Amino acid sequence: MNVSKNLMEYLETEVLSKECLDKINALNNEHISRIVSEFIELCKPLKVKVITDSAKDIEYVRNKCIEIGEESKLKMDGHTIHYDGFFTMSNHDQARDKQNTRVLVPKGEYASPWINTIDREEGLKEVLEIMDGCMEGHECLVRFFCLGPKNSKFSILSLQLTDSFYVAHSEDILYRAGYEEFKKLKGSDDFFYFIHSSGELTGDPPITKNLKKRRIYVDLKENRVLSVNNQYAGNSLGLKKLALRLAIHKAHNEDWLTEHYFILCVHPKGKERVSYFSGAYPSGCGKTSTAMLPGQTIIGDDIAYLRKWTDGYAHVVNIEQGVFGIIKDVNPKDDPIIWDTITTPKELIFSNVLIKDGTPCWIGDGRQIPKNGFNFSRDWIKGKTDENGVEIPHAHPNARYTVRIEELNNADENLHNPDGVPLHGILYGGRDSDTQVPILESLNWEHGVFWGAIIESETTAQTLGKEGVRKSSPMANLDFIVVPLGKYLKNHQKFGNSLKYCPKVFSTNYFLKGKDGNYLNGMLDKLCWVIWAEGRTHGDYSAIKTPIGFIPVHDDLKMIFKEYLDKDYSEKEYVEQFSLRTIHLIEKLNRIEEIYKTESNVPDFFWNILYDLRDKLRNLKIKHGKEEISPLDFL
Numbered sequence: 001m002n003v004s005k006n007l008m009e010y011l012e013t014e015v016l017s018k019e020c021l022d023k024i025n026a027l028n029n030e031h032i033s034r035i036v037s038e039f040i041e042l043c044k045p046l047k048v049k050v051i052t053d054s055a056k057d058i059e060y061v062r063n064k065c066i067e068i069g070e071e072s073k074l075k076m077d078g079h080t081i082h083y084d085g086f087f088t089m090s091n092h093d094q095a096r097d098k099q100n101t102r103v104l105v106p107k108g109e110y111a112s113p114w115i116n117t118i119d120r121e122e123g124l125k126e127v128l129e130i131m132d133g134c135m136e137g138h139e140c141l142v143r144f145f146c147l148g149p150k151n152s153k154f155s156i157l158s159l160q161l162t163d164s165f166y167v168a169h170s171e172d173i174l175y176r177a178g179y180e181e182f183k184k185l186k187g188s189d190d191f192f193y194f195i196h197s198s199g200e201l202t203g204d205p206p207i208t209k210n211l212k213k214r215r216i217y218v219d220l221k222e223n224r225v226l227s228v229n230n231q232y233a234g235n236s237l238g239l240k241k242l243a244l245r246l247a248i249h250k251a252h253n254e255d256w257l258t259e260h261y262f263i264l265c266v267h268p269k270g271k272e273r274v275s276y277f278s279g280a281y282p283s284g285c286g287k288t289s290t291a292m293l294p295g296q297t298i299i300g301d302d303i304a305y306l307r308k309w310t311d312g313y314a315h316v317v318n319i320e321q322g323v324f325g326i327i328k329d330v331n332p333k334d335d336p337i338i339w340d341t342i343t344t345p346k347e348l349i350f351s352n353v354l355i356k357d358g359t360p361c362w363i364g365d366g367r368q369i370p371k372n373g374f375n376f377s378r379d380w381i382k383g384k385t386d387e388n389g390v391e392i393p394h395a396h397p398n399a400r401y402t403v404r405i406e407e408l409n410n411a412d413e414n415l416h417n418p419d420g421v422p423l424h425g426i427l428y429g430g431r432d433s434d435t436q437v438p439i440l441e442s443l444n445w446e447h448g449v450f451w452g453a454i455i456e457s458e459t460t461a462q463t464l465g466k467e468g469v470r471k472s473s474p475m476a477n478l479d480f481i482v483v484p485l486g487k488y489l490k491n492h493q494k495f496g497n498s499l500k501y502c503p504k505v506f507s508t509n510y511f512l513k514g515k516d517g518n519y520l521n522g523m524l525d526k527l528c529w530v531i532w533a534e535g536r537t538h539g540d541y542s543a544i545k546t547p548i549g550f551i552p553v554h555d556d557l558k559m560i561f562k563e564y565l566d567k568d569y570s571e572k573e574y575v576e577q578f579s580l581r582t583i584h585l586i587e588k589l590n591r592i593e594e595i596y597k598t599e600s601n602v603p604d605f606f607w608n609i610l611y612d613l614r615d616k617l618r619n620l621k622i623k624h625g626k627e628e629i630s631p632l633d634f635l
């Protein structure tokens, strides 16, 4: 792109005020001035406003959201509602657009078959053409944030240009302010940047009109993402899933990790210690409910950076300070903490729920569904269908709430600690009705990486398409891994092995069913699995060694269930839940083998574990003359 103007010249056109130019110049960073002028030239906003960390600037964003209709006030103080684009149940902007999110790959560079790519030159040409004039008539905001705690070795600064006040407002809630941090860069270009535009808008409230021209192009070479014609946060907010992709690339070319992890602090009863756990689960597999376990505290629910620390542990930080959470099924019974948080006055954005008399309503909120109201399809009445005859629910299944973690009464005291917290354990889980035991501890670090790499989640009656189809997502991170999978796994292996105190890795499954097709575990049983895992990281419990990993002994679980849930956990339940279902496990390994065969350079440790485990399972079956091996058979 040719830069025909420098920032100074925009002063004369009234695009940029003297005050805003001064704010940029105060950063003393030619890269920022260049990026801002390049994209003013291309996107042609009516006006550019530079937002610092000042309360006045941030209030401007909040107020303007309401003024231009990207958000509307609700009855409760501080609550607002935002709607993303919707035309039909199959043509909308209510979720991440996987098809049009592509990594720009320079000619001759290898990318995994798992990554959605486009030739860099071709992709840039396409997206820059779409972005030409995309901000016409709009005000463009220039924002500065810090991914991670301030003054921290972990953190990465991020520059965001957007013409969406909703995007900028969400980022205020979800990320730490970074204008002052940018001054410390001393002119360096060591930051990520994100250009976003909702593009041409239509209707009231205003939504993106040209969804067909929605593009989210990840440019690893320039540490930037260009995103246009969308509003949904997973597509539009640079700092969320767009930065996750850039950070994975950066981490894997350095010596640290970026993961799709929550960070939970476990407080075992009667012990003087606490332990930090991270975990990755595909969407709909219990990630938030694990991060929000009753009696425990939370640092983060979505994205974490991990570094080898001087004390020999891996330390971990939440790069966010807020939650962009799925609201479906949040009710006082199942999620009391979130329920209390989102039903009391505070700064909070709801998206894509139904509003009835100024009050938000959503799927699974435990209340009666109103007969009418206003939702993402505008005026809604029960039974309303889209133009294809598909029924429109009162709230979208992917409707969300956006709130600061500090507003939760289980926020952990180390949320903003610049040194992060030491990681004691990692939990992986999927949705699996017939294969994996509820919890196991991996035999060693590589074995844990292996379990993380073979996470699968089954489609449910609530998702589109056939029920029970298994989707594989290594570390629940597949959509965001922008380096070859083999390299990703090798770096995981290396990272853990470089630590003096390597976290223990656990594989969980909350969705195991019995022969009668019913779930074998209650919603809260996961608390007991996590308490057991925490104890294992401190040598509290013994365990049974099996080829799939260490599994709990009944007596320990019996005690934990009694103490934490006041439940009698019988040996019969234990045997049913912790039997090794050899046939299903072997079938899983066969599926995984087929999938991983499509990738070159998968590290040897992965294949060795897979082949060895499969052999052992086959031998167990022969030795015991049965398909299901009870944990008691190993004693």
Ligand code: SPV
Binding pocket: 095, 096, 233, 234, 235, 240, 241, 283, 302, 324
């Ligand atoms: C996820 O899908 O993993 C989310 C929501 O956390 S989104 O911001 O859309 O990625």
Ligand code: MN
Binding pocket: 260, 302
């Ligand atoms: Mn996520």
